[in-house]
Amino acid sequence: MRQPLRYPWLNFDVDELSEPVIAVRVDVTDTRAEVPSHRHRKGQLVFALGGGVTCRVPSGLWMVPPHCGVWIPGDMEHSNIATANARIFFVYIEPGATDLPDRCCTLSISPLLRELIVELADHGQDDNSRQDVLTKVLLSELPRMPVQQLHMPISSEPRLRRIVDALAENPADRSNLAEWARRVALSESSLARLVVRETGLSFGRWRQQLHLIVAIRELASGASVQQVSADLGYESVTAFITMFKKALGKPPAQYLSSVAQNRGSAFVA
Known part of the structure; x- marks a missing residue:
């Protein structure tokens, strides 16, 4: 029997309501907040106005940097972890109310859509x-938003799950492919093939996706580039910035600045 969906910021079960859209604001305190694994009938857009959120679903880790959102289809198991002082909006959408993917994805959020979400959350019940x-x-507007590639594919394969859990716990672990292969009792070539088969990425690219997720989350919450570089185990700040720029097209400061500048644009390109 399904348990009612109840969190500290909700005094009702969203699945019991038939409204096509329910928007809720959540202001996180000075410590990070975690919503444990759960599911609900309605789809959910997790949108960060400040700080960052990491969503975990069975198939991957999804990053919600400021002014982006992660779409989670209805009935998909997921958990959310928000950085300290994050400003988050959860938008619950009735199945079939709009044309959205049947898979998780990260969406850019235009200034217009952002203001609609804020207004619905803060004053939606007034009129x-x-x-x-x-x-x-x-x-x-929501189906028109561009999709961003800010996620790390996760496999249900037990040995890859072990690696993901270990890297999520300690992203600074710079063990190479051979060392990880020994830990999960595989040959180096077998692990390399397994990662590609299960995720579509090489081992190095797969781990890099986790580093990008952690880096954007921590930078969005106020950490310095130097601190994030050290926390991820890079030998130098330059090496970290080079990785970041190669993956996302801009160094960290410019990337976050461009995200912030989108607030004043008519639409996100």
């Missing part, structure tokens, strides 16, 4: 007719 108008525009 039913206005709420209906805002809801219709939101459901029309």
